[in-house]
Amino acid sequence: MSKNNKAYIGISFIILIFGIWAIPKIVAKFQKSDLPVIGPVPQFELTDQDGKKISNKDYLGKVYVVEFFFTTCPTICPVMNQNMLKLQDAFYGNPDFGIASISINPEYDTPQILKEHAKELGAKHYNWHFLTGDKQYIHNLAVKGFNLYAGENSKVPGGFEHSGLFALVDKDGMIRSRKDSYGNPITYYDGLEESGVEAIKEDIKELLEE
Structure with a gap:
């Protein structure tokens, strides 16, 4: 056997071994993760801090997180926003x-107010939209669309109350979540606790690879 033939066989063997090693990794990259599908994200169209109309369709092809908050909230919103900053920093760029x-207080939270809030908060990701619109429309979106409570209550600090949960949406516009220790989907992530932030961060990475 000539030296050229031996070299050819040697190279072919290396390519074969590499292929056997690489194929599972390539396939895994394009496989769906095991995060359960909860259902389609509710359709919405609202106005962002730059006065631009933003709908759920603008997020297609992106993995994104949804929260309901208001800028004058004296209780859980600052914590939620700070935890969103952690997600921004993890996936910045x-x-x-x-x-x-x-x-959920759009009558006060105009695009200008939201723009100022975003600047003070340090929100810099170009796909981070602070959204406002009609109050009843937004409350219905939260309660009937996402099944997350939001409403007015004059007896609580700030005059509004709402869920502290984050919704995770995949590139196809489907709400996704991990399972709990009993094998049931958690549906939404705790936006107030570090454990919830770390969990959604891990699952965002997983969905970005789909």
Whole structure:
């Protein structure tokens, strides 16, 4: 056997071994993760801090997180926003990641107020939209669309109360979540605790690879 033939066989063997090693990794990258599908994200169209109309369709092709908050909230919203900042920092510069922060007090939270709030907060990701619109529309979106409580209550600090949960949406516009220790989908992530932030961060990475 000539030296050229031996070299050819040697190279072919290396390519074969590499292929056997690499194929599972390539396949895994394009496989769906095991995060359960909860259902389609509710359709919405709202106005962001730059006065631009933003809908759920603008987020297609992106993995994004949804929260309901308001800028004058004296209780849980600052914690939620700070935890969103952690997600922004973890995926900063990734065009396939986004955030939708929807105000439940839109009569006060105009685009200008939201723009100032975003600046003070340090929100810099170009896919982080602070959204406002009609109050009843937004409350219906939260309660009937996402099944997350939001409403007015004059007896609580700030005059509004709402859920402290984050919703995770995949590139196809489907709400996804991990399972609990009993094998049931948690549906939403705790936006107030570090454990919830770390969990959603891990699952965002997983969905970005789908």
